[in-house]
Amino acid sequence: MEGRPAVDDAALGRAALAVLDANWTGTSTVPAPGIYPHQWSLDSAFVAIGLARRDTARAGQELLSLFTGQWRTGMVPHIVFHHSDGYFPGPSMWRSEEVPDAPRGALTSGLTQPPLHAYAAWWIWRHAADRELAARFVRRAWPSLVAQHAYLRSRDAGGHGLAAIAHPWESGMDDSPAWDAPLANLPAGRCGTGYHDRYFWLAVQCRDHGYAPSYFREEHPFAVEDPMFNGIWLLSCDAMARLASEVVGADPEPFQEAAARIRGALLDRLWNGAFYARDLRADRLVPVCTIGGFGPMLDPEMPHHVIAALTALLESTKFMGAAGYPVPSCEIRAPEFDRAQYWRGPSWISTNWLLSQAAAVHGLDRLRELLVASTLRLVRQGGFRECFDPFDGTGHGCRDFSWSAALTLDLLG
Ligand code: 9WN
Numbered sequence: 390m391e392g393r394p395a396v397d398d399a400a401l402g403r404a405a406l407a408v409l410d411a412n413w414t415g416t417s418t419v420p421a422p423g424i425y426p427h428q429w430s431l432d433s434a435f436v437a438i439g440l441a442r443r444d445t446a447r448a449g450q451e452l453l454s455l456f457t458g459q460w461r462t463g464m465v466p467h468i469v470f471h472h473s474d475g476y477f478p479g480p481s482m483w484r485s486e487e488v489p490d491a492p493r494g495a496l497t498s499g500l501t502q503p504p505l506h507a508y509a510a511w512w513i514w515r516h517a518a519d520r521e522l523a524a525r526f527v528r529r530a531w532p533s534l535v536a537q538h539a540y541l542r543s544r545d546a547g548g549h550g551l552a553a554i555a556h557p558w559e560s561g562m563d564d565s566p567a568w569d570a571p572l573a574n575l576p577a578g579r580c581g582t583g584y585h586d587r588y589f590w591l592a593v594q595c596r597d598h599g600y601a602p603s604y605f606r607e608e609h610p611f612a613v614e615d616p617m618f619n620g621i622w623l624l625s626c627d628a629m630a631r632l633a634s635e636v637v638g639a640d641p642e643p644f645q646e647a648a649a650r651i652r653g654a655l656l657d658r659l660w661n662g663a664f665y666a667r668d669l670r671a672d673r674l675v676p677v678c679t680i681g682g683f684g685p686m687l688d689p690e691m692p693h694h695v696i697a698a699l700t701a702l703l704e705s706t707k708f709m710g711a712a713g714y715p716v717p718s719c720e721i722r723a724p725e726f727d728r729a730q731y732w733r734g735p736s737w738i739s740t741n742w743l744l745s746q747a748a749a750v751h752g753l754d755r756l757r758e759l760l761v762a763s764t765l766r767l768v769r770q771g772g773f774r775e776c777f778d779p780f781d782g783t784g785h786g787c788r789d790f791s792w793s794a795a796l797t798l799d800l801l802g
Contacts, residue, residue: 397769398801401765401768401769401797401801402797402798402801404773404794405439405768405773405794405795405797405798405801406443406794406798408773408789408790408791408794409436409439409440409791409794409795409798411789412789412791413447414428414471416450416454417433417450417451417454417455417469418432418433418436418451418791418795419471419791420432420790420791420792421775421787421788421789421790421791422787422789423475423787424476424787425476425787426471426472426474426475426476427468427469427470427471427472427475427476428454428455428458428468428469428470428471429467429468429502430455430465430466430467430468430469430501430502430506431467431502431503431505431561431739431792432791432792433451433452433454433455433506434452434505434506434508434509435505435509435739435742435791435792435795435796436448436451436791436792436795437449437451437452437506437509437510437512437513438508438509438512438513438795438796438799439792439794439795439796439797439798439799440795440798441509441512441513441515441516441517441799442516442517442518442798442799442802443798445513445517445518445519445522445523445526446522448509448513448517449513449522449523449526449529449530452506452509452510452513452526452530453526453529453530454469455469455506456530456533457469457492457494457495458492458495458497459492459533459536459537460488460490460491460492460497460540461489461490461491461492462490462536462540462543462602463536463537463538463539463540463541464490464499464501464537464540464600465501465502465504465506465533465537465540466485466497466498466499466500466501467498467500467501467502467558467559468483468497468498469495469496469497470495470496470497470498473496478589478592480496482589482592482593482596483496483497483498483499483592483596484596485497485498485499488599488600490600498558499592499595499596499600500555500556500558500559500592500595500600501540501544501559502558502559502560502561503559503560503561503617503618503621503622504537504538504541504618504621504622504625505621505624505625506530506534506537506625507534507537507538507625507626507628507629507632508621508624508625508627508628510526510527510530510534510628510632511628511631511632513526513527514526514527514632514635514636524636527632527636527637528636528637531632531637531639534629534632535629538622538625538626538629538644538647540602541622542647543602543606544602544605544606545606546605546606546607546612546669547612547614547658547667547669549654549657549658550650550651550653550654551614551619551651551654551655551658551659552614552618552619552622553605553606553612553613553614553669554611554612554613554614554615554618555591555595555605555609555611555612556588556591556592556595556611557572557588557611558588558592559618560613560615560617560618560681561617561618561739562617562679562680562681562718562732563588563731563732564584564730564731564732564733565679565680565681565718565719565732565733566677566679566719566723566725566726566733567613567615567665567666567675567677567679567681568584568611568613568666568675569584569675569677569725570668570671570675571611571612571613571668571670571671571675572584572587572611574610574668574670574671575587575590575591575610575611576610591609591610591611594609594610595609610670611670612668612669612670613666613667613668613669613675614658614659614666614667614669615666615681615684616655616659616664616665616666616681616682616683616684616685617680617681617682617683617684618681618684619651619654619655619659619684619685620655620664620683620684620685620686620687620688621684621687621743622651623648623651623652623655623685623687623688624687624688626644626645626647626648626651627644627645627648627688627689629641629644629647630642630644630645630648648688648690652685652688652690652691655685656692656695659674659685660695661674662698663678663682663698663699663702664681664682664683664684664685664699665677665678665682666679666681677719677720677723677725678702678707678708678719678720678723679718679719679720679732680716680717680718680719680732680737680740682699682702683699683703683716683740683743683744683747684743685699686699686700686744686747686751687743687746687747687750688750689750689751696751700751700753700756703716703744703756704756706721706722707720707721707722708720708721709759712736712779712780713779713780713781713782714736714763714766714767714777714778714779714780714781714782715736715741715759715760715763715779716736716740716741716744716760716779717734717735717736717779718731718732718733718734718735718736718737718740718776719732719733719734721734721779728778728779728780729778729785731776731785731786734779735776735777735778735779735785735786736767736776736777736778736779737775737776737777738764738767738768738790738792738793738796738797739792739793739796741760741763741764741767741796742764742796742799742800744760745757745760745761745764745800748760761800764796764797764800765797765800765801766782767782768793768794768797770782771783771784772784772788772789773788773789773790773793773794773797774786774787774788774790774793775787775788775790775793
């Protein structure tokens with residue numbers, strides 16, 4: 390790509406596969422050795438996408454293995470633990486074994502993450518060399534995907550068609566400044582002062598209320614409608630509709646209706662010239678532009694004026710225009726921006742990849758090419774790091790990060 394010798398791409402592809410092989414446990418892929426030694430939901434969806442063209446069987450197994458942790462409510466937990474050690478908070482905090490709806494034989498967290506899985510299943514179906522194998526996988530995954538989508542409706546705390554996250558961990562973008570205001574509003578004195586004290590306190594509240602959707606909707610003090618979570622849900626509803634008619638022989642209409650409902654609610658509830666997260670407990674938009682605000686761009690049917698405004702914002706000096714290594718996870722000019730701290734500034738391969746898909750569905754070819762080229766430049770220069778400084782490309786967080794490797798494979802084609 391970009392006039393580089395083919396050998397560079399081949400070597401990068403081999404290095405990416407080597408990371409995924411090293412992080413493969415035999416049934417699924419850990420996000421990174423050492424720091425994340427269990428299975429994470431969103432990470433597995435990205436890994437499945439990255440493997441779809443290269444190894445259909447393993448891509449499918451990644452998702453099916455995640456579904457062994459699915460709860461009877463349909464909830465796909467954000468972590469399925471492989472053992473009891475190595476990550477805090479671990480199984481002894483979550484205590485899923487005490488929850489009647491949790492599976493026996495698997496220890497899991499009690500929260501979820503963005504539901505990218507139906508889209509990942511569709512990606513496998515679309516890109517697999519072995520169509521029969523891919524179709525068998527889709528039919529096996531289908532009941533789990535249907536249950537997951539039904540569960541998300543039970544998380545509509547605002548009553549307008551969007552799922553509300555009950556914890557920053559559910560967003561997949563845990564340190565994002567979009568959660569600062571809702572976290573600041575938690576009952577002081579009961580939950581500690583630091584953000585991470587508050588994360589822990591919130592998780593304990595969820596546990597002590599049995600992770601019940603009715604508690605999440607009605608009482609839990611953190612309830613936020615996030616444009617990225619819901620943009621991904623919408624994308625997956627479209628994927629469900631396609632899988633229903635192309636593979637499963639089911640009725641696509643309920644999923645088409647769900648996609649339309651989410652689209653309408655995103656525009657009614659979260660759009661104000663850009664998409665913002667809505668803090669349901671304070672009933673107001675959180676006035677900071679983050680990478681999460683571009684999630685609804687993934688929808689092929691978002692109105693043209695919305696896509697034009699989002700593209701202008703993305704290309705402006707608030708985001709890509711001033712970053713040597715886009716896309717920063719927070720608006721560069723915001724006071725909350727921090728170039729080195731996780732979701733408060735650094736560029737991530739996952740969100741770059743999602744935006745490259747958004748650009749593709751809207752025919753924004755130049756934007757797509759720029760995103761692909763700059764994303765590959767990041768990993769070529771810095772390796773498969775967790776995230777990157779958006780100004781000089783320095784890698785941050787852990788090394789040999791699975792979704793950085795997997796999505797590189799996809800970008801290499
Ligand atoms: C909490 C595993 C996960 C990702 C998230 C990322 C980070 C965990 C953490 O790592 O979250 O779930 O310990 O900070 O924010 O997107 O799924 O890679």
